[in-house]
Amino acid sequence: MKQIKIALVGQPNVGKSMLTNAIGDTTLHVGNFSGVTVEKKEIKFKYKDYEISIVDLPGTYMLTNYSIEEKVTSDFLLNEEYDLILNVADSTNLERNLQLTSELLSLDKKMLIALNMSDEAKKENIDINANYMSELLGVNVIPVSAVTKEGIDKLVHNTVQTFEKPKKTTKLVFSEAIEEEILNIETHLSENKYNTKVSYRKIAIDLISENKETYKILHDEPIWITLQPILLDSIKHIKTHHDEEAMIDIFADEFMAFNNGILTETVKVQNVDSSKLTTTQKIDNILIHPFLGIPIFLFLMWGLFQLTFEIGSIPMDWIDGFFVWLGNSVGDNISNNDIRSLVVDGLIAGVGAVVLFIPNIIILFVGIALLESTGYMSRVAYLLDGFFHKFGLHGQSFIPLVTGFGCSIPAYMSARILKNDSDRLLTLFIIGFMSCGARLPVYVLFVGAFFSPESSGNILFAIYISGAILGIIMAKILKMTAFKGESEPFVMEMPKYRLPSAVLIWHTVKSKTWMYLKKAGTFIAAAAVLVWFLSNYPHNDILTNSYETKIGLTSNMEIKNNLSNELNQKLLEQSYLGQVGKFIEPIFEPLGMDWKMAVALQTGLAAKEVVVSTLGVLYSLGGDVDEQDSTLIERLHEHIPFASAVAFIIIMMIYLPCLAATIVFSKEAGGLKYTVYLFLFTTFVAYSCAFIGYHVALNF
């Protein structure tokens, strides 16, 4: 079986990921704002006798090294092995998209072009002669639509053909002056029989366009001595012809002239009334209105959290009931006390406590996916940049920050869209203040236990928004102290609004929910069992026996119950977990927390969901015997004072993210040093805020 490796390249918002979805029928995450594909993703599928792998590279406007994600793409294209380039372009905006195409043509590789969104182009009366364009460019051009799947088969078929046939000479031509100099350098290279894998033309273009890599390579070669004067002359000649100073402008101009030539020949646009507003403009008139824009955004976010709570709580009761039933019926069939406790109190209680929050998680993820895929996210970046800028953040920091409400891991990664190091580091430090989806169960649990059902949605919204506000204040403080320096310019595309595709949202949410469930079944189940073990052992037979004798001696039911509660409490306290908890209790005492809460917070360092399962295990073991059937919410309400609960929530909002996220943070920030800073920073802020919160809440 032959293997074909394809590099998928295109500008942001041209539907690259969606096209890969259509081709390979897989499930990649697709978004409608710059920077969805932050790392290259690879998908594989079989077609006839070929095994095709597509590397989906981050969207880039040009092959320059402006941001890290753009660097990922150009590094891959220049240094890695692949068979051909598949360039995806937006049919409705070819004048922009061909700019990258012509740069790609200058790489001199096998290539084909997919004109995506051909269905939209038809609607906009844009008529593209793809065959003629193929002829003019010297590469195959295929109109496709990732949405309607039109042309996909032809595209795959053409990919194989391009792979099998020898490379066609691309027809990228420059203006006379440049072509003349390219020829000069080519001649010099061939006269000296310069040995290289790439074509002479490519080297010549690279040298003239001041490509640093090519300079480095040639600089170490003997030919450099004779080449340099020729090159200097060439550049001087070109610059006198164009009265621009910088080569980058000259080449941008050249590419644009070439593209305009192609477009005049191949694209016919039926006259449309330009005074008529497009749908996007009409929507923008409302959504980015100078006065209404921000209130609308806040309202939408508020609505999302209301939905999360209101609709989410309906199936929660069913799930809760199911796990109580499961625990009871499984428990009845296990005679061994230890094993029953392990299964019912450890496994089922722990995993059940986490699975319970699936409905909330789904709603939150659907909300974020909608924000991303419609194009609204970049509008919000536009609206908020002025405000963010005052606090030392960047409008585009908003994208990683909102992603942070879902999960910190992709959020840390999407911070790469910020080029400036100090802007990016600052954003990385603040992401944790945006409470992630895994923290939601803890909030829902505590809000449910301590607030009335009517106010739950509002409290939840308040938790999220105050976390975000605190984050922004912290950004200002950090900007003034640790991350001084120039801010990055803010220049961002605002893509057309697109109707979200139900299929894509479904895929995104499905894969995220599945990941959450998988985590619940593996990592969290294991953690729950571990917590169960640590809280049940060592057994203390002397203590148990002495209490059981006492219980046997009395006939008063009330005294019996009290004694057995006391026993459970004492057993828990002398367990391994109890010992650890007692050891760290003094640290948490000023916050009004007992050792159980302290332990739950520590387990949250592994994963935030574990906090819930730990509380589930700890409070079901130490709970009242005659209240075995009460829910965790009721038990928390009974055993935890209000002020301590407030302190607990505040710590949850601020302290170190989970282990996996911390590792990603360390990688993205560029060193363990920053992880130590993050730990110290979050711990200090969390503790001080919780301390204040506790004392304020004591007054209620």
Next chain:
Amino acid sequence: MGKTIIDCVLNKSYLVKKLHTTGALRQRLISFGILKGTPIKYLASTKMNATYEIQVGKMTLALRQEEAMKIEVEEYETN
């Protein structure tokens, strides 16, 4: 320096005359197709004119006032 984007009349077409910036920002602007002679239109701005929305070709871009002030434009004769 002559007129820049911040002096433009709303929804009127102008031509880019000169980019008063070098380095990364210049590269960024060029990568969005903002070159000498490109038609450009000022569409909207946020409160206090902190951020501008402009149209370049078929693309809508957002940029800060600081950046908008670095793009010099000239009147564009439509008819």
